[in-house]
Amino acid sequence: MMSTVNSNNEENNGEDMSITTPSTSSLSSVAANHASQRQPGNAPLGSGLEARGIHAWFGKHHALENVSLDFAAGTVTALIGPSGCGKSTFIRTLNRMHEFIPSAAMAGEVLLDGKDIYEAGTDVTKIRLQIGMVFQKPNPFPSMTIGQNVLSGLKLAQIKSPKNNDDLLEECLTRAGLWTEVKDRLDAHAGGLSGGQQQRLCIARSLAVNPKVLLMDEPCSALDPGSTLRIEDTIGQLAQTMTIIIVTHNMQQAARVSDYTAFFLSDGGPGQMIEVGPTNEMFSRPKDQRTENYVSGRFG
Amino acid sequence: MTILSNSTPVTPQKPWKVSKKQQLPNLFLIAAAVVASFVIVAATPMKGKLAYLLLFFVIGTTFQLALSWYKRGRAAAADTVAGAVMMAGAFIVFLPVASLLITTIVKGSKGFRPHIFNHTMAATSYSDPLTSGGLIHAIIGTLFLIVIATAISLPLSILTALYLTEIKGKASGFIQFLVQAMSGVPSVVAGIFIYAAILLTTNLRGSTFIGALPLAILMIPTVTRTAQEVLNLVPNELREAGLALGATQWKTVATIVVPAARNGLITAVILGVARIAGETAPLLFTLGTSDKINWNPFSGGQNALPYYIWSGLRDGTEGGINRAWTGILVLLILVLSLFVSARIFGSRKVK
Known part of the structure; x- marks a missing residue:
């Protein structure tokens, strides 16, 4: 788990990374640094999202048990935990992508600005417009150019942006940290971009429809350290205008980008949320022994 | 690690390519297979082009098999046989297609004249000379x-x-x-x-x-x-x-x-x-x-x-x-x- 190489983690540099695991204190100092750089109190935009008693099933398999989490507007929350603990399942219940798996079922409520997104009669496409998603694997549309990809959300959801398309294109690509790299080839096919560029294109694409909440499911797991750093910068900037929930296997990343961290774990049964708190506390003085073990690299 | 100075210009090469010298035994085997097929056709009641082809394939493959077994062992011999069978399969598929195409072009070109593209059969019957009518x-x-x-x-x-x-x-x-x-x-x-x-x-x-x-x-x-x-x-x-x-x-x-x-x-x-x-x-x-x-x-x-x-x-x-x-x-x-x-x-x- 801790063998993930990060460009700016000094302790993990060099060839001895297999034996060195960063201490909890170093992670918490990263988190403290991060928190001092951003001021989440500055009249955040975006919307709050609240999950209440979420359970999820695949057929008879109970994958997630009774998770309640409150995501305040304008904050970044990292979901960490070993593979198979239900993080991705949980994040997919938050914008109703969970229901595309034929055998899937769920229980509980997800409140967006106080209104349950699972309430009968809710227009699910409008929900997904407000709660955007970036996937683990970059998935730009292969039949479209870079520019068309960014604006595809407008076309797909059949809405119009208040800005004109050229301005919107530039704004979204700038916010996703990709504008300078692609501004001269907006008519080129998206498949020609590198993996990291494709992922930032996917972020730009989800920004074009102006979501209030952005869900990111391990957005950097397929990327090199340089691209990862660019995307983390992007997340930091986006958090000023929206609520971000990010699933990550990389604890340094959680420490660097998030205000709050939630730890998920499965003890062989359904996945549960063990502990949640401000990121620097989670990494410096977690309340639960299992969290302590995980963030200090004693397992996972 | 020391850096070796290398002042001579380097040209692109293909060291994996089979040299002419290495091909010699193969050419010899093919020639031997041809001769053997002729001898067998002449000495036995087998007749026809197909007999030559079949014998050449069987004898040639056997020779190749023997050579590769002798040189590189059993696995290489199996590889040779599999390669020969695939070649034969591709050839058998290719043969009728090529034959069909060639026959069509040869026989079809007799009546393939410009006037068929602006004439119909309204004033012509099928048995009339090919200079009249069209399709x-x-x-x-x-x-x-x-x-x-x-x-x-x-x-x-x-x-x-x-x-x-x-x-x-x-x-x-x-x-x-x-x-x-x-x-x-x-x-x-x-x-x-x-x-x-x-x-x-x-x-x-x-x-x-x-x-x-x-x-x-x-x-x-x-x-x-x-x-x-x-x-x-x-x-x-x-x-x-x-x-x-x-x-x-x-x-x-x-x-x-x-x-x-x-x-x-x-x-x-x-x-x-x-x-x-x-x-x-x-x-x-x-x-x-x-x-x-x-x-x-x-x-x-x-x-x-x-x-x-x-x-x-x-x-x-x-x-x-x-x-x-x-x-x-x-x-x-x-x-x-x-x-x-x-x-x-x-x-x-x-x-």
């Missing part, structure tokens, strides 16, 4: 049939494939079964079906449109099944990306899934056209007939290249058979040019 009416008829059959079957097939891959509704299993059953329908049955269902029960007479109906029936299963395969190849991540952007399922399918599968869908149509372009049997019941150009697809008989070929063969005279060969050559060229233009048109990229 432009049959070319036009075939193009009409292809266009009408495609126009009917393409939307039905694509929608069926989308139902099976995207909606996956409750009737999927049953429809899948129907499509598979339909692809086994003999073409003559499709013709008789339209004949019995339409021509026998109404006052309608055979026409281009009626003739295109059995062709559409034959085309639907081919296009549906191919389209289904290519739609299944579109990664699910793309569908999820579209839905996560607030698109309805229909919007996602129309703007993302279908464009992503475009090249494959064009292949599906090409396979469908290939299935029907040469069909003769269903046309015998449904097309009526015509010796001149008929521009109206809904009334009056029509001709088509397969029908023209069949008529020439049935005529039985030397002229008729030569005209039939020319018809085959023209049909071959027509279908080939349709495929090539579909490919060029289809693979055009967005800049």
Whole structure:
């Protein structure tokens, strides 16, 4: 788990990374640094999202048990935990992508600005417009150019942006940290971009429809350290205008980008949320022994 | 590690290439196999070109087997045999195709003159000299049939494939079964079906449109099944990306899934056209007939290249058979040019 190489983690540099695991204190100092750089109190935009008693099933398999989490507007929350603990399942219940798996079922409520997104009669496409998603694997549309990809959300959801398309294109690509790299080839096919560029294109694409909440499911797991750093910068900037929930296997990343961290774990049964708190506390003085073990690299 | 200075210029080489010296034993073995086959044919009652080929293959493979076993052991020997069997398979497949093409070109070129492209058979009978008459009416008829059959079957097939891959509704299993059953329908049955269902029960007479109906029936299963395969190849991540952007399922399918599968869908149509372009049997019941150009697809008989070929063969005279060969050559060229233009048109990229 801790063998993930990060460009700016000094302790993990060099060839001895297999034996060195960063201490909890170093992670918490990263988190403290991060928190001092951003001021989440500055009249955040975006919307709050609240999950209440979420359970999820695949057929008879109970994958997630009774998770309640409150995501305040304008904050970044990292979901960490070993593979198979239900993080991705949980994040997919938050914008109703969970229901595309034929055998899937769920229980509980997800409140967006106080209104349950699972309430009968809710227009699910409008929900997904407000709660955007970036996937683990970059998935730009292969039949479209870079520019068309960014604006595809407008076309797909059949809405119009208040800005004109050229301005919107530039704004979204700038916010996703990709504008300078692609501004001269907006008519080129998206498949020609590198993996990291494709992922930032996917972020730009989800920004074009102006979501209030952005869900990111391990957005950097397929990327090199340089691209990862660019995307983390992007997340930091986006958090000023929206609520971000990010699933990550990389604890340094959680420490660097998030205000709050939630730890998920499965003890062989359904996945549960063990502990949640401000990121620097989670990494410096977690309340639960299992969290302590995980963030200090004693397992996972 | 020390850095070696290297001042001599380096030229690109292929050290893995087999040198002439290494090829010598192989050439010797091939020559030996040729000699051995001649000797065996001369010394035994076996006769004919096929005997030479077969003996050459068996003896040559045995020699190669022995050589590679001697030089590199048992695994290499098995490799040699597998390679020889594959070569033989490819050769056996290639032989009839090449023979067919060459025969068609040689026999068809006798009557392949410019005037066949602006003359019909209205004032000519099949047995007349090849300098008169032509088959432009049959070319036009075939193009009409292809266009009408495609126009009917393409939307039905694509929608069926989308139902099976995207909606996956409750009737999927049953429809899948129907499509598979339909692809086994003999073409003559499709013709008789339209004949019995339409021509026998109404006052309608055979026409281009009626003739295109059995062709559409034959085309639907081919296009549906191919389209289904290519739609299944579109990664699910793309569908999820579209839905996560607030698109309805229909919007996602129309703007993302279908464009992503475009090249494959064009292949599906090409396979469908290939299935029907040469069909003769269903046309015998449904097309009526015509010796001149008929521009109206809904009334009056029509001709088509397969029908023209069949008529020439049935005529039985030397002229008729030569005209039939020319018809085959023209049909071959027509279908080939349709495929090539579909490919060029289809693979055009967005800049």
